[in-house]
Amino acid sequence: xxxxxxxxxxxxxxxxxxxxxxxxxDPALRTKALExxxxxxxxxxxxxxxxxxxxxxxxxxxRRGAQVVAxxxxxxxxxxxxxxxxxxxxxxxxxxxxxxxxxxxxxxxxAIHNLVxxxxxxxxxxxxxxxxxxxxxxxPYRARAVIDPRGVLAEFxxxxxxxxxxxxxxxxxxxxxxxLPERPGGTEHLSEAELAALVTRDAMIGVAKAGALREGRA
Amino acid sequence: MNGIHDLGGMHGHGPIAPxxxxxxxxxxxxxxxxxxxRGATFPPEVNIDRWRHLRELIPPHLYLSRSYYDxxxxxxxxxLLQSGWMTAEEIKSGHAAPGGARRNDAMRPEExxxxxxxxxxxxxxxxxxxxxxxGQRVRARNIHPTGHTRLPRYVRGKIGVVRLHHxxxxxxxxNAHGQGEAPQHLYTIAFPMRELWGSDASxxxxxxxxxxxxxxxxA
Numbered sequence: 001x002x003x004x005x006x007x008x009x010x011x012x013x014x015x016x017x018x019x020x021x022x023x024x025x026d027p028a029l030r031t032k033a034l035e036x037x038x039x040x041x042x043x044x045x046x047x048x049x050x051x052x053x054x055x056x057x058x059x060x061x062x063r064r065g066a067q068v069v070a071x072x073x074x075x076x077x078x079x080x081x082x083x084x085x086x087x088x089x090x091x092x093x094x095x096x097x098x099x100x101x102x103x104x105x106x107x108x109x110x111a112i113h114n115l116v117x118x119x120x121x122x123x124x125x126x127x128x129x130x131x132x133x134x135x136x137x138x139x140p141y142r143a144r145a146v147i148d149p150r151g152v153l154a155e156f157x158x159x160x161x162x163x164x165x166x167x168x169x170x171x172x173x174x175x176x177x178x179x180l181p182e183r184p185g186g187t188e189h190l191s192e193a194e195l196a197a198l199v200t201r202d203a204m205i206g207v208a209k210a211g212a213l214r215e216g217r218a
Numbered sequence: 219m220n221g222i223h224d225l226g227g228m229h230g231h232g233p234i235a236p237x238x239x240x241x242x243x244x245x246x247x248x249x250x251x252x253x254x255x256r257g258a259t260f261p262p263e264v265n266i267d268r269w270r271h272l273r274e275l276i277p278p279h280l281y282l283s284r285s286y287y288d289x290x291x292x293x294x295x296x297x298l299l300q301s302g303w304m305t306a307e308e309i310k311s312g313h314a315a316p317g318g319a320r321r322n323d324a325m326r327p328e329e330x331x332x333x334x335x336x337x338x339x340x341x342x343x344x345x346x347x348x349x350x351x352x353g354q355r356v357r358a359r360n361i362h363p364t365g366h367t368r369l370p371r372y373v374r375g376k377i378g379v380v381r382l383h384h385x386x387x388x389x390x391x392x393n394a395h396g397q398g399e400a401p402q403h404l405y406t407i408a409f410p411m412r413e414l415w416g417s418d419a420s421x422x423x424x425x426x427x428x429x430x431x432x433x434x435x436x437a
Contacts, residue, residue: 023310027288028247033312034291035250037304038258040314042321049253051330056252057242060334094335098256101337104382104406119226119370121270122286127334131252134244135236137286143228146372146425147415155234166423170226172368173387173404173428174266174340207236 061130064095065178066199068105068128069210070192073183083107086178090128100127100176106169107180108206113164114179115153115206117145118171125176129201136205146170156207179203181210219364220371222278227372227415244285251287255294256333257325261301266338267394271366272296342401344386349431350405354380357437358407358429366394369433373425376413377437381426382406389430403431 023030038044068090072079082089086103090096096103103125106114118124122137135141144152149166153159160166169177181203187195202208225231243249264272272293276284280292298304308315325333350356360375368390384404392400408426411419 027251027285027291028245031247031251031254031291034295034309035254036312037308037314038254040320041303041318042324043303044254044258045324045326047327048257048325048330049250051327052253052256052334053249055330055334057249096337097335098333098337101339102341102384117226119372120223120368121273131242133236133240134286135234138234139225139228139231139282140234143225143231144234145226147227147229147419149423149425150420152234156236162420166420167408168423168425169406170370170425170427172370173384173390173430174338175384175406175428202236 056131060127062201062204065128065204066196068093069180069199069204070196072180073195074192095127097127100125102175103178104175105178105180108182111165113160113166115145115149115166115168116171116177116179117142117168119146120172123171123176125178128178129204153207158208179206184211219274220362221274222281223274224371226370248287251290255290257330259321259324261297261303263396264297265393267366267390269293271394274366340388342386342388342399344401344403348383348403350380350434352380352383355437356380356407356434359433359435363391365391367391369429370427372414373409373427376409378407378409380405381408405429
C-alpha cells in the first residue's frame with residue numbers, strides 16, 4: 001500500500017512530507033533508493049553505513065551493561081557511585097556515547113522491582129544495551145508498561161508478589177535508565193566475568209531477573 | 219501534540235510477543251536504515267527533538283502499521299524534503315536531479331567508532347533556582363501543546379512527588395521548533411499508580427516520568 005506525502009508538499013511543521021504516494025510500498029526498495037540518492041549527493045558513504053551496522057552487530061551490546069552490573073555486584077564502592085552518579089561511574093568503564101549520555105541506574109531489591117519504558121518514542125540506553133529489541137519499540141509494550149506493569153511482567157514469565165513495589169520509569173527526557181538486577185543467590189563463588197554472563201538484556205530493562213531467563217545473545 | 223505516539227495507558231494493541239533469539243535486524247534494509255540514521259548528513263535544524271517530532275507527525279495509521287526503522291525512513295525523508303535538500307521527484311526515483319550540488323563531507327567509515335563514543339550533552343546552566351525540591355508534591359499541568367512536548371497525557375493533571383532533580387536540561391518543546399534550547403530545571407516525578415489509574419490499580423506501585431519545570435505546578 002503506498003503512503004501519501006503528495007498532499008503535504010509544504011514546508012510546515014504541522015504538515016510534513018512523510019513519503020510519497022509514488023514511492024514503492026516495499027521498504028527494502030524505498031531504503032535502497034534513498035541510500036543511492038544520498039550517496040549520489042555525497043550525504044552518506046555506504047562504507048560508513050557498513051561500519052555502523054558492524055559496530056552494533058558486533059561491538060555495542062548488552063555485554064556492556066552486564067559488565068556494569070557485575071562490577072556493582074562485586075565492588076560496593078562502584079555500586080554506591082553507580083546509584084548516586086551512574087554517568088560518572090559508567091564513564092570510568094568507557095561505555096558512554098551515542099544514546100548513553102546521561103544515565104540513571106535503579107536498583108532492584110527484594111522489596112522493589114524496577115521496569116524501564118519509553119511511552120512517547122523508544123528511548124533506550126543503546127550505548128549499554130545495544131540495539132533495542134523490537135517489542136521495546138512497539139505499541140503494546142509502550143502502551144501497557146505504565147498502566148499494567150504486573151501484567152506485562154507476567155507476559156515475560158515474571159510473577160511478582162503483592163508485597164513487592166513496582167516502579168516504572170518512563171524515559172521522557174535524555175536520561176537513560178538501566179536496572180541493576182538483584183544478584184542471584186548461590187553465586188558467591190563466581191568471578192566478575194562469570195557473574196556478567198548471568199546478566200541478560202531483559203534483566204537490565206526490568207522484564208526479567210538476572211540468571212533466570214535465557215534470551216537472545218548480544 | 220496529542221498524537222498517536224503518546225501511547226502510555228492505551229489498551230487494545232495486542233500481546234507484547236517478545237521473540238526468542240531475536241535477530242539484530244529482521245531484514246537487510248533495516249540495517250541499512252540504521253546506518254543511514256547514524257552515518258548520513260542531516261539538515262542542521264534536525265536536532266534530536268525535531269527528529270522525535272517528525273516521527274510523531276507520521277499519520278496515525280502509518281505510525282501503527284509500519285515498523286520502527288520505517289519510521290526512521292519516513293522521518294528522514296520528511297526532514298530532507300522540508301529542508302529543500304531533496305525533491306519528491308528525487309526521493310521517488312532514487313537519483314539526483316541533474317546539476318544539483320554534491321557534498322564531500324559525509325562521515326567516513328574510520329570516523330564511526332569515535333562518533334559512537336561522542337556524547338550529546340543535554341545539561342545546561344539555568345539562571346533561576348529550582349522551583350521544586352525533592353520530596354515536594356507537584357501537579358503535572360493540564361496543558362495540551364500542539365507542537366512537540368515530552369509531557370505524556372497520562373500524567374496531566376495528576377499529582378506526584380519530586381523524586382530526583384537533574385539541574386538544567388535543554389527544553390524539547392522549544393528546541394524541536396527552532397526556538398533555541400531554552401533550558402529549564404528537569405525533575406523525575408513519581409506518580410502513585412492509584413493517582414494515575416484509580417482505585418483498581420496496585421496500592422504501592424508507581425510510575426515515574428522526567429518532567430521539565432514548566433510542565434509542573436505546586437500541589
